[in-house]
Amino acid sequence: MQETKGIQNRIVKSLTFRNPGITWQQELIGLLLSFITLELVILSLEGAKWLERQPSLSLVLILATAAGYLLVKWNGKRYLKVGSAIILGMVIILWQMYTALPSSTLPWTQKLMNALGSMGTLSGKTDTGTVPFTILLLSVSWILGCVSPWLILKKQQAWTVVIAGAVVLLINLSNLPRRYDGFLFFYLIAASLLVGYTRIITYLSQAETGMTVFRRNGINYFSISVLCLTIAAAIVTWLLPDIKPVKIVNIERGNTPVLESVDNVLIRLLSAVPRKQPLISAEEQSEFTLSSPYEQNSDDLQFIISSEGPYYWRSWAYDTYTSDGWRNNSHAAYPDVVIPENDGVIKSDARTPITFSVQTSVKTDVLLTTGQFRSVSIPSRLLVYTSADFQQSSSTSGNTFAVTSPYTLDTEDRYTVACSVIAATPSELTQAGDNYPSWVTDRYLQVPDSLPDVVRSATDNITENATTPHEKAMAINRFLSTYKYNLKTSSPPEETDAVEYFLFVKKSGACGDFASAMTVMLRIAGVPARFCTGYRPGEFDEDTGTYRVLASNRHAWAEIYFPGYGWVEYEATPGNRIVRGIIGVEAVTFNGSTEIWDPYQHMQYFSISSGVSIPRRESPSGGTSFITLLWPILFLVTMVVMSVTIYVHYINKGRTRRTTSKEQTNFVYDVYGGLCNLAAQAGLGPVPSQTPAEYVGLLSNEFPHQREYLKTILYAYLRYRYGKTREYDDSVKWDLIKARRIVYDAIRDRVAGKR
Template sequence: MTTLTSTQAPVAPMAAPISARARYTENVYFQDGRLLTGILTALLYLILATSLDAAGYVSSMALLVPVTLGALLLGFLMSYSRFDGFFALSHSMFTGLAWILYLMSGLVSRDEIAPFLSNGIPEIQAKAYFVLLRWLNWIDAALNNVASNDNYIFIFEMCFLVWWLTYLGVWSIFRYGYTWRAVIPAGVVLLINTYYAPKPILGFLVVFCLVAMILFVRTNLAEQQLRWREQRVHFSQDVTFDFLRNGLAYSVIVVALAWLIPGLGRSLEVRTVMEPLNEQWEETTERMNRLYQGLNRQTRPTSATFGRTLSLGGARNVGDTPIFQASTPRGRYWRAVVYDTYTGRQWLNTGEVEAEYDAGQPVPVGDWQLREPVTQTITLLSPVGNLIFAAPDIARVDVPIAASVRPLPVTTAAGEESFEVVMARSRRPLEVNEQYQVVSMQTAITERALIEASTEYPDAIREQYLQLPENFSERVAADAAAITAGAATPFQKARAIESALRNTIPYNDNIEAPPPDRDPVEYFLYDIREGYCDYYATAMVVMLRSLGIPSRVVSGYAEGVYDPETGLFTVTERDAHTWVEVYFPGYGWIEFEPTAGETQLNRPSGDEEVQTDLLSEQMPQNSEASPSQDPMMDEMQDPYANAALAQQAALEEQARARRVWWLWAIVTPILLLLGGWLIWRTRISGPTAFDPELPPLLFERLQRWAQRLRLMGPASQTPYEQAQRMGQALPEGRTPIESITESYVRYRFGRHDLSAGAGVNGEGVPVGMPPAGMVATGETGDPLILSWQSLEPVLWRAWVNRLLRLGRRRRQAASTPPDAGWGNEVD
């Protein structure tokens, strides 16, 4: 083996003093392209800030831009400084808090801080105290699960989020070179903002993706330039322009493909797997809606539109997107969810009883008077999640459902316990253009019947549906009593309040959210005197409850537009609606419409001669089914039809489950094998072509094998001494071991071109050449790669033989008797 000869090194001249600029730039990870990297980083976070401002949640989000600029400036300064991470992060936290409070003080009026000013506190300090006090009040509301619509807190938290994202992003990129860690959190926030923003901001996401990918190209090139300089690899300075040009073209192609290729969300299997996560996300969204009631929100035709809470917030944004079509003899309301509890800020659905019904399985509905079955065929035109929309009361659905139900104070027709569905979801994904069929027991009540209805309310109904907040407005209660002063029955009182709201308060979708310290109903009735359906329904229900009349709020869709030629009701996003239901003993829950601009509910007067057994005449019990009878009700009364439908639904569920199981059974092993092969190829197998880092890469793998085979010498040994030790233990691999070691030494410590006359090793074989046997076989390729490929089988055999030897030693040790140990050895 040859050894490197050394000559006496000349005395190095005294180093020149380090300039001030170099003293600071040495603390930055990237030494190339710092200006362009800084510009791209600043653009990235300014796009995020402006997208949050353009989303339109509140009207005072423009200060996110100066917040971002402050975070960028501090992040750049700290990255170039000599401060460590702890000082930089702690300093950023206090500086950011002070900067945000200063900017937010411009949003606070003098009237709001009058109590502070009266105590002699300076104005700027008083404004900061005001914002902090509002923040503490919001935390108290969150801990006590109380609704809050304080927009100051939303702005404060968004500013703090953007500050930390920007500062940590700049620090990560410039101090440590972690571009991915900086971009991904900002991208996730922008993606969520794009999805939930009241206004369309998709363009911000597209530009963000382009800038992010160009930043990845620039920082990756800067990191490669660091390595090339360290390893003395020559490269042209023009490579920067080529990289950026190709990176921009690649970024445009990627964004275009992401725009054009349909998402995986349309896959039935993927949606089935994601269903538990979607449900958890809906619960989280509902909780966030409670904590940020005052924000303007985007109304979406999805299950998130109708959850277990209904907040009285600001303007609602709805479009004309078709949601579904309904084929039915008549339609008025398509119920989604029933709300029973009012907190003073929002409505809650507190139903805790969950029940599952198979496809076609009857729901044990109450035996109310004057009800008749109505069949509806719903054709979905947009994604709606898994919510079931239907006229009340749902008696049967031809898809399997999971329903929130409430016990009713009446029995079924068979004398059994009955339940009411207050919210239903399909247990399988509902796709666009899919149909489902629902049978509902719809009321056919007359005004005379409602006037003559009993006022003996069951205790369960009174307890649940007369609830009001503790601080309920006495003014609203007094007005309810005044409006109904001339009404004698609950129905007449309900009609009086309904008419008063419809005729005196105009409809307006675009209203501001009520202030945090203002009762929403008083805000609607006395301050702005306009609003939309959520406010109309809430005002009517709380008025009725103050009079002792059980009532509740219901959300879903209004009837939509009826086409006489097709016989279809087309329901659009704009038909999203909230209405009122009032309880009448013996008849159940009856709808009322207090919203101005909506169609008036007109019922038969009942003065004409009406048979009280109308329902039984339409469904004769002792005769063959008449042609006018509902065919789906025939199936409900036929146990054999029910059994067949249930069996068919079970088979469909099993088939779907098998399809999903086989999909994962095929894909999972393929992915595992592919991942294992890639790991093995990366860690064990050699490269397939020469690159500037090949000699140190192969030598590092050689050292890993030496550790695995217990052939690693002390750290003081030179690479040649390590190679000699390994070659003695593995005579078959001595030549490639020496070849790889010699290439590494020349690459690491010399200034020689590896492709030009590298010399010979200890056996006279040219360095970098494979063993003669491999050349004789006619194999071609880089000599260093071929050397590694010839050495690899030798290493594997040595490793297997070592494992076998260890196994034999363990067996021998286990079979050795105790008295034949070290103490009994013969010299």
């Protein structure tokens, strides 16, 4: 009995759950949707123009998709398919890499071998050019295109294709400006259609095998719902701000050899790839050249700062003048340093402690400071000149020239800085004297031996009547005020001192020229000074109480060291929007008089009136008014309501039909399965090679009087199993019940006779 029941179950299972597959038209549509989805990813890579000579990634994707489809249709061994895909991929990658190489008179074989030879230095310190990155892009394109047909046609796993494409797309977009974000909008639409279509085909295939019931009306409802939800999700994605990863833990690469090796490989891999998104990098700050202006005319927002007053925001300080610019001497980096307010060097009432908060609008690993740094709220590295003993000397704050982050901050990241700003009056600075510590005189009085004597002579004449460091600074300041501020000036010729060229040839320049001249002349006069870069206070927004620091606010100035007071910022650049003199203490007006600089009195230099409407560039986070959002919100609500209505209507309308159809499904299979079970007991069980028609024909020969009733059972089964209609009326059901009774009785008699 158990044996015959097992035969019945196997027969019914083989008949019921056989997957008839999908048609070539359905395969073509699925393959096309998969290609369109991945092509959007490839277009984002090509549109970014990462490479000057770029291979055709789209062509690679087309060839890979075609190869993947042919391999799916090939009935060869799996290892042969994988091997063929790898070999063919290597050939196409080498071909496209060759087309991206610079023109050369070398034979193509030698040219290709030279390019591949650079791969051996990927983990070293040698620049490998763009060859490794080119191979990476080509490999990603080939793998995506070659694997997708197998996932779509064989496994019906559209989600795997979509997720793989999304990872590549998001990595690419995270390094591009926001104008490229439209690729994500269209990718989401294409990906949703691909997933929805794959599910529909799967349901149709299951319905054909009797594994599920999926009516044609259900297909329409499902398709419309997928389309509506796709559009709604795409609009939500378009409107929502960027989603940024949260840093869970900070790992020191230097203490982790594996991570350090990975970093080296990535640096070599991406070393020659141009950056597409604004980045303020500490690596680029190590030198300052005077051959081009430091200022920018762009109104791109770079920082939003919450502070109790306007200050100059310093990003870097330099100690060594090199005739054509500035650089930093030997130094060390110390992590997460907190410097006490009273370090034993600065007078207790000489400086005022302040805190300010910074929200980044560009990617950067440089932290803004002002005055003398104390601490910062995020992991940091304090860059300190190594001539001072960091552990025992109290000169750490004065010898700090920059504060950086161990990782690159993303847009909208925030941090808070504690520091101290000068609180002394001009008379107090005049009486500060010149008893400098040795670590100050050893480093901040440096001028190159090649400095022309004419600069030294001019400095001596300008400071002839000045007796104190502050008086010398103001004398040099007054002298520089006679020069013109001009961004469009010529660069100094080679082997010409930049300060000499500025003072005696062009006699006009940018902020870097003025600050360099003041710093060098102060050093000649025996006053320790350093060259600093950063930003002016920015534009004060009265609505938010913050300072909007733009790229056009980039600036350079000089800082002078006063015993007991520390570093004090001096402005030497003339201009209607820049006050001259001691920043934060004294302003030199354009008629020559001096006055104490009350930051709030001079706020109009930097403020934005609340009653004036000015155009602003949208920050990377993107802010959108309610009016702009109104029509997308209405459209989104409409799509959601339509989708919910369609689903509710489909569920209510189809519940009864699904219930009836399910009952009829079970009844038909019960009748046919019972027939197989009884016939097996009589020694007439079906074999796997027989079709239902062949099997019923065999039974008709054994039971000729029941031939018509056997046909009734067969036709009912075939109509449900292969026909478009899944329902029948009561008359058909009664005929089937009658046929079951007569046929079953005849078979039972045969079984009883055998016993």
